Amino acid sequence: MVNLSSLNFFQSLRASKKSKQFAVIGLGRFGRAVAGTLSRQGYDVLCVDTNEARVAQILSDQIATYARQLDSTQPAALREAGIFEQDTVIVAIGNFVQESIITTLNVKEGGVPHVVAKASSEVHMKLLQKVGADHVVFPEHECGCALATSLIQPGILERFELDPDNSIVEILVPDEFDGKTIAELRLRSTYGLNLLAVSHDGRFEINPPASTRLKKGTAMVVIGTNQNLQRLTV
Known part of the structure; x- marks a missing residue:
């Protein structure tokens, strides 16, 4: 769920004229995935971890531009590695709470404008926010919520x-909508929902005309209250 603090964080990212230099601290599954995605998008990524094998592996796989083995609870080590010069730092030490909190504090005190930190629990999340993390992610919680929703409402894709x-949800077109036009469905008056897009040949058409005929097995994107969405996906 997006809250106001998250909105402020992402607005700050967009307002920054640079925000192109990234560092990832902690090279477990989460940190490696973040670093790999940034690298594939063409960004230089500085990666650090206390584990020498992880550092060597990420260099071998050519995921990171630079990688260092260091203790991120030591400000001097972070400064020497160039962490404080980055625009955005991702603290991915989710399973070691003390190290995660100290590292986040060090990075913020080092002057990094955008700090994202991974939390492993709600208490951990609150502590990270207290020491200055600009944005906190809780992947296990978010993944669990998404799984529960998909089990209860299998028609919802996203x-x-x-x-x-x-x-806003991406949902499979219900059986009863098959072959009907958007105008015939009258989603706004019947369900209190607004249709944003429909899929066609593997792509989405934004703001489709009212004459568009929906097909079973394709997807549509709608916006509305959770209560009204529940009526649509029962």
Whole structure:
């Protein structure tokens, strides 16, 4: 779910004229995935970890531009490695709470403008926020919530929660909508929902015309209250 603090963080990222230099601290599954994605997008990524084997592996796999073995709880080591010169630092030490909190504090005190930290629990998340993390992610919690939703409402492919009461969802076209046009469905008056896009040949058409005929097995994207969305996906 996106809250106001998250919105402020992402607005800050967009407002930055640079935000192109990234560092990832902690090269477990999460940190490696973040570093790999950034690298594939063409960004230089500085990676650090206390584990020499992980550092060597990420260099061998050519995921990181630079990688160092160091103790991130030591500010001098972070400064020497150039961590404080980065635009955005991702602290991916989720399973070692003390090290994660100290590292996050060190990075913020070092002057890094955008710090993202991974939390392993709600208490951990609150502590990271207290020491200055600009954005905290809780992957296990988010993945668990998404799985539960998919089990309860298998028609929902993706959900983006705007707030506790409203969402945007990508959903399989219900059987009863098959062959009907958008105009015939009258989604706004019948369900209180607005249709944003429909899929066609593997691509989405944004703001499709009212004459568009929906097909079973394709997807559509709608926005509305969670209560009204529940009516659509029962």
